[in-house]
Amino acid sequence: MKETNGQQIISLFEQWAPKSLAVVGDSIGLQVGTLNKTISKVLVTLDVNPKVVQEAIEQGCQLIIAHHPPIFRGMKNMRTDLPQGKLIEQLIKHDIAVYAAHTNLDIATGGVNDLLATALQLENVKILEQTTAEKLMKLAVFTPKESTEQVRMALGDAGAGQIGDYANCSFTSQGEGRFKPSESADPYIGKANELAIVEEDKIEVVFPVSIKNRVLKALLTTHPYEEPAYDLYFLDIEVNEKGLGRVGTLPNPIVLSEYAQTVKHQLHVPFVRVVGELDKSVQKVAVLGGDGNKYIQTAKRAGADVLITGDMYFHVAQDAEAIGLAIIDPGHHIEQIMKTGVANYMNTACHDKKLACTFIPSKLSTEPFQLI
Missing domain, CATH: 3.40.1390.30 (NIF3 (NGG1p interacting factor 3)-like)
Known part of the structure; x- marks a missing residue:
């Protein structure tokens, strides 16, 4: 060590x-x-x-x-x-x-809200309120056939081509590349002042903006050409969504009074405050560590039957009751x-x-x- x-x-x-x-x-x-x-x-x-x-x-x-x-x-x-x-x-x-x-x-994957969702045994967990996301970029690079595999692997090792649960995703098409090296060039293929025609592959990969520099470094380090030809452009697709709170489902429906007891036990608190009809059945659960007063409408729009959060104000609790959203307040300290x-x-x-x-x-x- x-x-x-x-x-x-x-x-x-x-x-x-x-x-x-x-x-x-x-x-x-x-x-x-x-x-x-x-x-x-x-x-x-x-x-x-x-x-x-x-x-x-x-x-x-x-x-x-x-x-x-x-x-x-x-x-x-x-x-x-x-x-x-x-x-x-x-x-x-x-x-x-x-x-x-x-x-x-709170927002990080595996952070406070994910820890709470795990403790509450929620399934099919999603973000309650998205706060950030990254744009995807696409890289299209042209390389001689004999170098295609090494370039493709280097891009994958740098994180490019990650789509959901799949890694090293790419597309390759074939064509001809043309270029004329100048007197001062040091070409990998071809001769100075002569037009070169080379069979090349076009490799296309996508990646989040945050790793652009890492991907380009991998490309420029492994590509055999002195001046690699490549295109970079933004896609109208977002990935790596992050946000506050989580919403998920219980394995089976349960009445609110029983679920309040379960929450008290799972989060190790001496008591909880409950808003809503105690005999109401709940299954879709939103959870947000800390003060969740601003998120009752967000939880309702997400389809939650109950919101678990702390520091619930009197009038906000009344608003939740009016829109049919149950509340279980185990306190701020559950964080x-x-x-x-x-x-x-x-x-x-x-x-x-x-x-x-x-x-x-x-x-x-x-x-x-x-x-x-």
Whole structure:
């Protein structure tokens, strides 16, 4: 195992939950300290409070990855006689960095909302509210026949030609290429000042815009021609849709009162608040970690019988009742599922990369509410 720098850790994490996924204005990224240091142990937590900081100190952690940003709004001062300033002072004194992954972790594939959907045993899961998608591009490149296979394989290895569950998808057509090298050229085929006619293949592949540079590098590295001829153009097709919340189905219908008990058990909460007719049958379920007040109409349009989300306001609950959408509110704290989810993912990723860093989920509950 290799000694691990903080930048390596976050680079690996952001391959999973890139900052670009976050909603505009979200307070994410490095919030306290520096990543330019060796990191061997990371604490994963929902929130950062004094008890969590003490836990990180006792566990010998050099970094905390939190879902909820401890600095959410701009600070005008950092007074150490006030709670937020004192918290940051403790972190700095013990050289513990804090990195926040909020809505980017909500949206990421395998992130908070997927973890909740899995815990709730939903099937045929889809995005509830799409926030981003990528345009597809098509590359058409002309290559001599003897080089077709090496170019095609290099493009596939770079990620081009991935269509759904199928990899290395391409189309090849045949034709003749014509070109006249100049005196200063160093042609792979042909001679200076003489028109060359070559049997060539045209390879066509598609790929998302985000990997364009990688695909072109693979092309230019493996293509035998000094000046390869190729076309690049955008397609009116989107891929890699990402978004907030998830919607899926239960294996069998169940009455709302029984399903509320199931949700309470599966999400490990002491109680849930329920809106709707308790004897109503539900099967299509929407789930959104955190505050889902803005998404009752979205859930209804998605055909959900019930929305599972936290922090439901009184009047929004009345609106949901009026449109026939049941609500199960298990509280905001269900997002704590990210602690083990992130720790498991990153431990596996670091092991695969042979990085000497361990991620541990916080054992503390940061739920502020108590049931009496």
